[in-house]
Amino acid sequence: MSDRERLLAVAAGLFARQGYHGTDIADVAKAAGLGRDALHRHVESKEALLYTISRARVDHVTGQAAAALGAGHPPEDLLRTLARGLLRDVADHRAEWAVFLREHPALTGDRQADVLAAHERYADQWRQALDRGVAAGVLREAPAALVPGVVGMLSHPALWDAPADPDALADAYLDALLGGLRATRPASAP
Amino acid sequence: MSDRERLLAVAAGLFARQGYHGTDIADVAKAAGLGRDALHRHVESKEALLYTISRARVDHVTGQAAAALGAGHPPEDLLRTLARGLLRDVADHRAEWAVFLREHPALTGDRQADVLAAHERYADQWRQALDRGVAAGVLREAPAALVPGVVGMLSHPALWDAPADPDALADAYLDALLGGLRATRPASAP
Structure with a gap:
């Protein structure tokens, strides 16, 4: 793990435990075993840490989803790949996801707009996957x-x-979500 | 609105905006226009505020769900009543719900156990509603x-x-959730 990766993991752990607003950049430096100068070589501010943590997770699942969308999976397999990819990343990087979900409103200006736009692009990949199912006649319009x-x-x-x-x-x-909770199933459905 | 209700609303707004860990009890007193002594007549600590805000919302939807479970609704109507009741309360008390969802890990000891148990009781009401649908032959086992x-x-x-x-x-x-996203629907479903 590089100094930068360790720094992000340490910051995510602190933000998750004691809140973004309750964490000082000096706490992060100390927990990461970096001096303030060394820390500032990697990241310019506490807000930049929150931004980087949030973007890293959203960009990761967006990259996964782009690969899945490009792989030519049948529609239900594509949705399953997206669902498993997201929940696995949430399980593997729980502190980072918790920090993103809880603390994104603390981002300001371009940083907040940028993270929300990245999250919207990820949602749009789900929309594309659902639309493919509709186009293939497999899913109804949602x-x-x-x-x-x-x-x-x-x-x-x-x-x-x-x-x-x-x-x-x-x-x-x-x-x-696919099969629904109603008891009566069509004879043709799996 | 009583002093106490106003105090809880003000605290929820501050916790939602600047985080539980980033808010001092003195900030809450000041924003509520209460002296520290007056504040302490209503609530013993900042953690007690977080606990009270969280319990108030969970208890409210639990009370709604108990009424719905007691009203003899058909299973799908019952689920719709629970779903609308929850989302309406989230919309009407967004700061309080945000604070509960984001900050409940900051509660300690009995307060955390108690809020998680209350949330579990609410989830159990959803389980009961789903089970009724299964017992009535309307829903499949989930x-x-x-x-x-x-x-x-x-x-x-x-x-x-x-x-x-x-x-x-x-x-x-x-x-x-009820109808599922698959295109083929049974002839008997609405």
């Missing part, structure tokens, strides 16, 4: 408002206990 | 892990922009 709910459902575990088996949980959520 | 996901889906808007029309959003989420 309201646009559903997408943030699905992303919210798959990322909320960051606020609670980390899931023991993120793939199984992603499948449980996705199966409910 | 994995236990689904319930926190549904509650997470319906409460995540507290972390983002407040929904303009919480009833419509609750319906969009619930319709997707």
